[in-house]
Amino acid sequence: MVQRITRALVPTIKETPAEATNASHIMLLRAGFIRQLGAGIYNFLPLGLRVLRKIEAIVREEMNRSGALEVLMPALLPADYFKETGRWDLYGDTLFRLKDRKGGDYHLGPTHEEIITDMVRREVRSYRQLPLNHYQVQTKFRDEARPRSGILRCREFTMKDAYSFDVDEAAAVKSYETMREAYRRIFTRAGLTFRIVQADSGAIGGKTSAEFQILADSGEDAIVACDNCDYAANVEAAEVGDGPESIDPRGTLFSIEEVHTPGKGGITAVAEFLGVGASQFIKSLLYTTPKKELVMVCLRGNHEVNEVKLAAALGVAEVHLAAEADVVKATGAKVGYAGPIGFKGRVVIDSSATRVSNGVTGANKTDYHLKGVNFGRDFQAEKVDVRAASAGDRCPRCATGHFKAYKGIEGGHIFILGTHYSSKMRAVFLDEKGEEKPMVMGCYGIGVSRLVASAVEQHSDADGIRWPLAIAPYHVHLCTLGNDAAINTAAETLCQSLEARGIEVLWDDRDERPGVKFKDADLIGIPYRVTIGAKTIAQNACELKARTQRDSKAFELISLADAPERIAQAVHAAVRVEV
Ligand SMILES: [Zn+2]
Structure with missing residues (x-):
């Protein structure tokens, strides 16, 4: 079914909304992808939800491919489990707390370590049942003091969280490396430019935690990355090498x-x-x-x-x-x-x-x-050793490269948790010798709804969004100019041929001027725009323009007969990224 824009809620706005300051917030509101319902709480309109679902699909495919298996834990949680680990108090005001009709303590889940640990400790007895890695795509709740930047930092959001359970540290590192590789594939397939950065100061070998930072000038995280090797770190955690001037010989010392x-x-x-x-x-x-x-x-x-x-x-x-x-x-x-x-x-x-x-x-x-x-x-x-790493520092790892500075948005975070939760909650198993041991855990998060906004921060220009094909709400934005029977017939035929090839089409069938339609098409940011008007029909053709090409105001005229195959090839080539 081709989606006609007149039959969908796609409320575009010309003006920049007063409450929005960063690119993704402005663009997602203006292009009609999201609407605010309350502070840090958003509705996803049809186009926004399609992007979210596409990211979820990539996440699920790659998690399944890595051997993780999906589960679903509740968002409404009895307080007992957070009380068991002390997080009921530690979480403070960030936790959304509520009481049921009997006065029992409950909260909305900001994360699920305790819940999955409980799930596993009830069922697992033996080393033969390990390793396990289970994930969910679930709504999370955090009562942020200052919800801001639209869906980048809000109070209700979608997360993919995964948890691994292993017999020992070495096995846990293996699970962690598998997740790191799955995440690399997820972010690559989604069309995002990212760096995997060291996120802790490396106390346990520096391998225990890494962030997947989506590079964007508007990002809140400062990152340094070597221009020679693959070392990259959050500035807060970066190891510091010698600065360019630190190796000067001291020479003659003068008096004070x-x-x-x-x-x-x-x-x-x-x-x-x-x-x-x-x-x-x-x-x-x-x-x-x-x-x-x-x-x-x-x-x-x-x-x-x-x-x-x-x-x-x-x-x-x-x-x-x-x-x-x-x-x-x-x-x-x-x-x-x-x-x-x-x-x-x-x-x-x-x-x-x-x-x-x-x-x-x-x-x-x-x-x-x-x-x-x-x-x-x-x-x-x-x-x-207390100075912050900065651009120009010699890389402490390879000793030949130098640091460059970047800004990033944290899109994913992977951790080895060790036995922190399993010890507190007695998630134990019997090893080969029959000895009781705590399971060694890892946890792995991706801010799925946050990725929608991060993609816009990275892929937009003054005219609007430029969606990477793999996560675009549709592949083709069809504009028909004028309400003419021949034009509409040509459009319907083209839509059918495209859909038969698996191409998703949003058809702007509104009775609007071309300028209005083109502006909206640029704003919504679907990768290919196809235009059919009186002029193109006269030549049995349509116009094709790629939104993803940064410089391209240019369009090409292609025959209506050739169009479906041409467009399908371009779309399939772009979505089928080798990872
Ligand atoms: Zn280096």
């Missing part, structure tokens, strides 16, 4: 000199004033810990602190930049003039800053800096 730098509190201003580069600075930042300890962190002037690493290095849960008043009190100077020499308190120094020779630091005296400062000779501090 105090210089007057009136009103020059920032590094850029002082660097310019003294005629030296920012990397010549040993900048000093003051942080407070949860126990109100004040710690000075020294690092090169051109580097930034990775606060996750700093907290880990100090052995605390989190750190915050000290308030201005605390800085003034601790250093005796205005903000911008802090330095390690003479500072009475704990000082840590990033290892790359220990090699700065004849550096510049604040003098702990308003309007003064010190030149010729050398770590070890002039001050001592605990060496730590």
Whole structure:
């Protein structure tokens, strides 16, 4: 059945909706794919649902191909299971909680580790029943403090979550690698450009967690990736190699000199004033810990602190930049003039800053800096590794490539969970020797509805969306110009031939001007636009234009007889991606 646009809810909007700021939110609203029902809650209209279902289909095919088997767990969950692992409290306000008529505690599932662990512990007794990997495509609920960006970060969303159960760590790594490969195929087939990035700091070999980041300038996650090898990491987790200047020999050490730098509190201003580069600075930042300890962190002037690493290095849960008043009190100077020499308190120094020779630091005296400062000779501090990776750094893995910076949207995340849940919930089995052991688990998520928006973030231009063929709501957008019997007959014949070849057609049969129809076609972003009008009919032809070609305003005239086969070949070639 060809879908006529007059028989479907495809409410396009000309203006940019006031509440939307990012590309996918604007485009999905304007093109009539989604509508907001409440804060962070959306209706999927017909076109939006078709994209969602196509992504789900790819996910299911590749999960099944990897040997995982689908199950379905409820969205409405008794509180007992989250209480068993402590997450009933840990989740805080993010959990949607409710009571049934008898006063029992329930919640809506934000994730299902406990539920599947319970499912498996009731049935599995022996190592012979392992490994297992089960997945579901289910609606999840999280009461986000700030739902935003349309369906990128909302309160009700569709997720594919999978959970593996293995006899030991080595087997779990195998399951994890299988999922990693399945995910690579899923994201490739969906037509998304992505990087697999290291997501934890590598405490257990760095193999235990990876994010699938969809590259987009609007992404909230900062990523660095090597231009030579396949190392890529979330900046929060990235290992840090030497910066380009870190390997300078120290050379002759000068003696310390105090210089007057009136009103020059920032590094850029002082660097310019003294005629030296920012990397010549040993900048000093003051942080407070949860126990109100004040710690000075020294690092090169051109580097930034990775606060996750700093907290880990100090052995605390989190750190915050000290308030201005605390800085003034601790250093005796205005903000911008802090330095390690003479500072009475704990000082840590990033290892790359220990090699700065004849550096510049604040003098702990308003309007003064010190030149010729050398770590070890002039001050001592605990060496730590707390700087954030940045573009230009030498890659710590291959040691020849350099980091490039990217922005990404997290589309998938794979983890080895170990025995965290199985120990707490006693999901155990008897091994070959009859010994009782906890199962080793992995979990694997894909934000299915989020991928709809991510695809738009990556594939759109000023005119609208440019869907990758594999997940486009339809393959062909047919525009008929004028309500003429010959045109309509030609259109119907073409539709039948296309559908016989498995091509999905959305027919814009509205009584609208060509300009309106073409604008909507560009906005909706179906990969191929076919136009039939009086002019083309006169030549027994139609116009074919590809939306996916970035530069192409161009269209070609092809005969109505040849059109179905030509279009079918192009579509099938694009959907059949080798993965
Ligand atoms: Zn590398």
